[in-house]
Amino acid sequence: MEKRKPSLTEVAEAAGVSKMTASRVLRNSGRFSEETRARVLKEAARLNYVPNRLAAAFGSETASTLVGVLVPRLSGGLFGQVVEAIDATLTRLGYQTMIGTYENRPEQEEAWLRSVLAWRPAGLILTGRAHSDGTMAMLKAATLPLVEIWDLNTRPMDISVGINHFDCGYEMGRLFLSRGRRRIGYAGADLAAPGLGRARLEGFEQALRTSGADPVAPEILDDRPSFYQGYYGAQNLLSRHPELDAVYFQNDEMAVGGMAYCQAAGLSVPGDIGIAGWGGMDVATVLERRLSTTNVSTRALGKAAAEALVARIRGDVVQDVREIPSILVPGDTL
């Protein structure tokens, strides 16, 4: 058998043109007659031609259809959804993603970047706005289209598509106050974190301070924010500060874990303790009461990021700061 894939040259020969003309037709760039176009496309279809992306990307720096996407993790939280949306959009637009995770560790981000740049991608999507010196140096040297997602950055390196975490925290802080909460704690978890979404805590604390409700020292666990960390964080926090009447969790998974702790400890929610999360995650649908949280449209974020990147790659005009709105859900647990 050994039926090698047909190359552009074979398509061109079948259509009776040079391979350059065939290349032009298939990329729809440059000039060619309608008749030529029809012949080339017909032969390409007949031979079941599949372009060798490797050769294309290699041959011309500008012809790459590869995009690198880096997020802290894929399991748990919302990043899986974000990546799904990015991938779906980029696929639709004719790009191929290289997805990686870095567990919030700068050295892993750097290693990933080095490795992906060896594939000469057309653009990158990174998470957060804090990067190590090594990462910054490589990004500068590469001068690639780049979208930073998640934390909105009003002075992005290139493009930022994100959420205003500060405002999320601030609004939630106001809600805590309006529900009469005054002795308030915060529980988060951030594996070796340079602080993704840390702005949420800052916004929250600022809101509390406007009314003199001084927040207690936040409980930040050195792990990924998950159910168990929520349970454990609530336990730690409430042991240290039994006087608390409300806890704000870094996300809904932690909040659900926190509610489980309250239940186990015989504390009623929202009677004894008010609880809120963030993210509008599916898991909250299992609660008896509607969780107080902030809904985030991960799909919209991923889609917007992918579209912005492609526009930049293509040289179109792009808004370089794009905020994805989030919606406060007052809920019944606060």
Add this chain to the structure above:
Amino acid sequence: MEKRKPSLTEVAEAAGVSKMTASRVLRNSGRFSEETRARVLKEAARLNYVPNRLAAAFGSETASTLVGVLVPRLSGGLFGQVVEAIDATLTRLGYQTMIGTYENRPEQEEAWLRSVLAWRPAGLILTGRAHSDGTMAMLKAATLPLVEIWDLNTRPMDISVGINHFDCGYEMGRLFLSRGRRRIGYAGADLAAPGLGRARLEGFEQALRTSGADPVAPEILDDRPSFYQGYYGAQNLLSRHPELDAVYFQNDEMAVGGMAYCQAAGLSVPGDIGIAGWGGMDVATVLERRLSTTNVSTRALGKAAAEALVARIRGDVVQDVREIPSILVPGDTL
């Protein structure tokens, strides 16, 4: 500025050898003297040389370090963890992953495969053992190292690394019976599913039939298995069959959703209804009682799959069927 990346030729010139020799040293293949080796490596380091993977993969079909990985989804469930483990392992072994999702849809699997093959990967990791004709045709034509994960396939196309879902279901069925359950339902969800893990249901039903406990018609929702689908599935099932005394859910997320429904409906667990899930997911840690489930080591599965693939790529001997053990957790909800 415009400081282009140094190429192999520049490294070779700096070291005073031909680029072929430099190539041999850097890939550690072929012969070269210790002295030459030291010089080349020193110059490569000094110039901060990063090999152009694109050129390498393009230049020789056998030199690709690209691996395609396809799973149904990244968010929810266990696939995110599996992919994280695969990616970590492949990265450690010097490979680069191209990750995609297909939502259990054959046509998306096919489109992804076509697109990834255009990058001439060194190997593939696919999910499940049922593939469309078009997919099979492409796989046969490409003759690539291939690992099928998730469902153990005793007669794999190439290599299978998976879980014995039938046994998981069978053992769980025995547990249901040993706990005195006799009127038993099943709730699952599989988006346009060709039945990933469907063998679990078959094993379960077979176990029940050995004792004459005929299972009622399973409730299979046309969506991804998630909390809400568990809630909704339990509601459907228990409305149709109020006599049920136990429900087996496709996974832990659905089981947690099902427990939420029972609580809302005033049914006690395990008093009125026994409940079990599958997967050993984190979310179950928030339950008051320990969920009856089957623990699965997603990390071990991903690692084993990646290692098997690399061994096959390198031409080492590989066990072509590898079962990842799963552990029944009797729990307190049954």
Add this chain to the structure above:
DNA sequence: GTGAAAAATGTTACCGGTAACGCAGTGATG
């Protein structure tokens, strides 16, 4: 010291596209 095998290194061609440039034909313009 010589010849042959082994080790170390070099040469050439090629992978499959794309950019840059060249050139013939065509129609408009003055």
Add this chain to the structure above:
DNA sequence: CATCACTGCGTTACCGGTAACATTTTTCAC
């Protein structure tokens, strides 16, 4: 009718590695 701009297509060179083969140098037995 000569000039020019534009259209449509071809030619050539090149991207940065690697395989295959050729050549030089070293090693070692006799």
